[in-house]
Amino acid sequence: MSKTAFLPDCCDAALAETLRADLFKALCDPVRISIVATLAARKHAATVSEIAECCGVDFSGVSRHLKILKDANVLTATREGRKVLYWLDTDMLAMTLRAMADALQLCRADAA
Amino acid sequence: MSKTAFLPDCCDAALAETLRADLFKALCDPVRISIVATLAARKHAATVSEIAECCGVDFSGVSRHLKILKDANVLTATREGRKVLYWLDTDMLAMTLRAMADALQLCRADAA
DNA sequence: AGTTTATTTGCATGTATATGCAAATATGAT
DNA sequence: ATCATATTTGCATATACATGCAAATAAACT
Secondary structure, eight states, rough: OOOTTTTHHHHHHHHHHOOOOOHHHTTHHHHHHHHHHHHHHHHSEEHHHHHHHTTTTHHHHHHHHHHHHTTTTTTEEEEEEEEEEEOOHHHHHHHHHHHHHHHHHHHHHHHO | OOOOOOOOTTTHHHHHHSEEEEEEEEEEEHHHHHHHHHHHHHHEEEEHHHHHTTTSSOOOHHHHHHHHHHHSSSSEEEEEEEEEEEEOOOOOOOHHHHHHHHHHHHHHHHHH
């Protein structure tokens, strides 16, 4: 069903969609990886200041990194008083990574 | 065992190592994602020129992208006559992505 | 040796990104 | 209203990156 001549590029086109460059872009910075790792190791959400302690960067920079991760749907945020709480959507991210792995191998299985 | 006070940062430190920013960096460019998708959809290796057809970039640029992917261990290459063949180590990449997913969720399970 | 084909590399350029500091905004407390 | 705390944003700067073109290298063929 998948090896038809009518859909020669369907697999790599779909794969290119699954392998979202924008997600990788959000995760390609060492400080942002630190942030993700820090949040993954916490059960509860953390404030910008708390997160900033974990990476040797000014909190203004951390705030910007958090926005990038939030825009990539890696993190979620809510304001609580004057603090803003960020947390990692661990299952979502894990699922996305596994979906990429699956898509890669599925695509190879279909390869002509 | 994992919730000891003696190893407060062990989980996120290990996680930060598993979530290799350099791999994400290699995959954060849309042209490189096209290349990976193109190679994933092929059973056999491809030359630089063949790969260059799939992305609207000069082949010199493609050559550079291929080097970046090779340096990140996403691709492997061998010279064959005057051509250079590149291929995707699909299982390796899929395994790496799944290891990241596992590490994320394991880390949360350990979270204090 | 010279010619053709395939890939890589040097160079110049434009664009994007990370960073720190200071100023601005937002909320809460006195 | 004023002040203190928490976060975001504007600005300037330095660095990294992608790109195209042309030149250089590598290998096969005549």
